[in-house]
Amino acid sequence: MDVVRTGQPFPDAVTRAIFLAGPAPSDARSPSWRSEALRLLAERGYDGTVFVPEPGDDMAPSPDGDPRAWEQEGLRRADCILFWVPRRLDTASTLITHVDLGAWLHSGKVVLGAPDDPKLHYLRQLTDGAQVIPAPTLAAAVDGALARVGAGAARRQGECQVPADIFRTPAFQAWYGAQQAAGNTLTGATVKWVFRVGARQQILYYALLVDIVVAAEKRHKKNEVVLARPDVGAVVLHHRGARPRDTRVALIREFRSPAATADGYVRECPGGSSFEVTDDMRRVALDEVREEVGLQLDASRVRVVGTRQLAATTSSHRAHVVSAELTAPELDVLCAAAEAVHGADADERTTVEIWTLDDLLQKPAVDWSTLGMIMAALAAGD
Template sequence: MAAEMIIVNAREEPPDGWDAAVFLAGPAPRSPEVPSWRPAAHAELRERWRGGRLVVFDPEDRKEVLFDYAGQVDWEERCLNLADEVLFYVPRDLETMPAFTTNVEWGIWHDSGRVVFGAPPGAPKNRYLLHYAEKFGVPTATDLPGTVAATLDRIGSGAARTGGECEVPLLLWRTAAFQSWYGAQRAAGNALLGARVVWRFGDQWGLRVRIRVAAEDRIKDDEMVISRPDLGVVVLYRPGPTLDATTVVLVREFRGPAATPDGRVHEPPGGSGPAGGADPLRAALAELAEETGLALPADRLREHGSRQVNATMSAHRAHVFAAEITEDELAALSSGGPHGVAADGERTYVEIATFGEIRRERLVDWAALGMIAEVLTESGIGEG
């Protein structure tokens, strides 16, 4: 697709689709005699853009029109949320371009994960903004070409989106978790009509969505989709004469959301650490070694498929694996610890319990109980 750039000025309606969208945030001149920096930004973007359709949201008026303050504020809020990247350029001049509103916008967006900050070295009163740019790893530049280049570098070639898809920024659109969820919705014939990022923390996010439910011919508003990277989980067990007498390996760890008598979670070892990347088996093996100290070769694990863990709220899945362990391995697991990645504040302890104890003493949550039951019943333990 040939490169195309569309400029959407203040209070104008955006097109129905694009590959990337940029909002030009920064001060506007207080009088017509003072030149704006935004035309030069248009030229830089047009020269450097190599993707498909790029939409540029410019909060300055295209021509002299009757100013509508409330309409302007609403338009800016809408288009800031539509943008894949918010390009902040702050050539502040306290007389002609004081950038008071820009300071507020920066305070809202600086930790969103989709901003770039630029300012000439001599522009005053930017120290505080630059401090937070450094703190949150925001790319910075000292001139407009560098700011534009940093913005487009983050966008890359973008991704084609139409309709409600345009309300999902590239930051989320490119994640495996979003694509897995959205792929399932599309396969069911449902259509995304709107979305708004509510929060983002690292690789976890919450999205408020509006969806047309094809099977029911209705629109469902204000659905909340929460997600994180998929989990790789390992159920280690030592068969007993019955299902309830089968030994299972758990890990105990403090987690803030735990509402258990001891304030900690009890579950099979697993997680989604960076060692796993997009490979659930690799993640499962890495988490097993980190949380229990037991390193197993990949061929020791059996795959039991994947399911959502809490489908009423979170889109992520748990990929469950299992391994039958030896008496020696069980004995080794019973000693030592704690385990975990200390640098990440992770501290785990191995727990050994029979399946009967896990059920009767309610040691695990329903999701973990289901994973364990699936593995043990599929393994044929207690049959005949």
């Protein structure tokens, strides 16, 4: 176990990192709960890094250093922030603890340990609905922290500022691999936001503020946000007409909150994403066709169009686009069932609409990314 204390340099290589956040002893004679936390971590065989915002027994606080700045950097670098809040609430360091808890509450990194005391019930209310692991004892908080960091991820240099659970995602690895292939270097990162879903709290979206050395320009580019989510697979379902503009395209209509269309709905190609690591996005796309359109397609009918980003100035995720030509009977079935509601679960409600290419070009029914997918698919078939 590598213990890094206040004022000491942060390591340039980590696999797992836990920050022990909470009130410091009120005086030099009072024991620190962090000593017990370190003992519990060692007892459980933890071999990662621990950031401890207190000097060691043989260390004097550095007169030149800024302990608070060190703490803020440690909080950023941690894969998990273990907060332990005791019953006693009359110290200045407890106030700082509460400020830090508020700042990191929705980071997806927090384990909150606090005794089951009526005076601390407001903390439970504060964290209700947040991505926080609650714990009534310090031992339970340590166990929660170990569960949060899991196996970790080996990182070096600027990578150390990317939490392990984000670093491991296919979305991050695809983006980071592209940057490395271009010769660029990640020198720093700050997580601004994480959105998790499901019982396993899997990462669906994250926003990462990054610092990158751009090799081709020999400059350091700072303060740009990478918004990421899993890649999507999309299918352009079409039936060619006598003229290219008469080609009919099957789209799904679904309410999406970000929509800025006249009716508040989006119209897009059937598609979706998966948390499973797979190289066959055709299967993912065809599964979505079955769920969102109600049409079972054989993989042999699918043609690969290509893979591109959708909004490269903001989001790093990509669309893997394929196409399938509908038969006349299939098109008739979809037209006849235009009011049928589809969806994989209660949160998904889609209906099918048939549009001509001419109407899609003339009316702002679809966004530029969807229109680009359709045009690329139709061009690939010529």
